Amino acid sequence: MxxxxxxxxxxxxxxxxxxxxxxxxxxxxxxxxxxxxxxxxxxxxxxxxxxxFYPTQESLSRLPGILNSLLETLLVSIAATTVGASFALFFAVMGSNTTRVNAFFGSISRGIATVFRNIDVAAWAMILLFSFGQSSLTGYFALFFGSFGFLTRAFVETIDEASGGSVEALRATGASYFSIIFQSVIPSSVPQMISWVLFMIETNIRSATLIGLLTGSGIGFTFNLYYKSLNYDIASLVVITIIVAILFIESISNYVRRVIL
Known part of the structure; x- marks a missing residue:
């Protein structure tokens, strides 16, 4: 057999x-x-x-401007992720089989998250260009929508896995819905949710480079500007700063994960 x-x-x-x-x-x-x-x-x-494709002594004079563009990209990525996580938490609570109010609202929450998750951030950027033009705001909303969809799905699975038993126990004692949410669901799910948020920040920083090419902002636009003008030495310096920033953010994320998980 x-x-x-x-x-x-x-x-x-x-x-x-x-x-x-x-x-x-x-x-x-x-x-x-x-x-x-x-x-x-x-x-x-x-x-x-x-x-x-390598930096020269002359290209280093452009480093302050490159770092300013990189900082803009980092801040937009972090802001889009954290705000998206706040909305995702609400929709995850409504969509989770463990904490949903009823099946109808659960299906609506999951459906909205599915739509936002299955549209790539680059597609969101191109859609939003018609409304906001080439600006940092376009990149922010593209990253926000992508983060919201992904994190809603991740938070739903986290809630279902981490708090199923404790929710049933609290319901058996007659605890109210909000007591269950704030005393069981969120405390038991927060460490894994933080891990997902950190992962999303790393992903958004990488995606923001591509989004910048479309929206004309941030480090992506800076790279595109120097690359198209054939300033390969400066363009290579932009790439190096992006790699260093990603590795730095990833090392911080890994440290935080080791502490909270």
């Missing part, structure tokens, strides 16, 4: 790999992508980057 089970799993895995391979081959044929030329171009790309 067990041998049949593992044989079936192997057949399913093999079937999946064959389907994936067929899809990949079909995509290569349809797009007329040449694998040989693609791999042959890698050494030339590396050689060009080593010969042109």
């Amino acid at each position: 067990q041998a049949d089970f593992f044989a079936k799993k192997r057949r399913n895995s093999l079937g999946f790999l064959l389907i994936l391979g067929a899809i990949t081959f079909g995509a290569i044929v349809i797009t007329e992508y040449n694998l040989v030329k693609g791999f042959e171009s890698l050494p030339r790309a590396v050689t060009w980057a080593l010969g042109n």
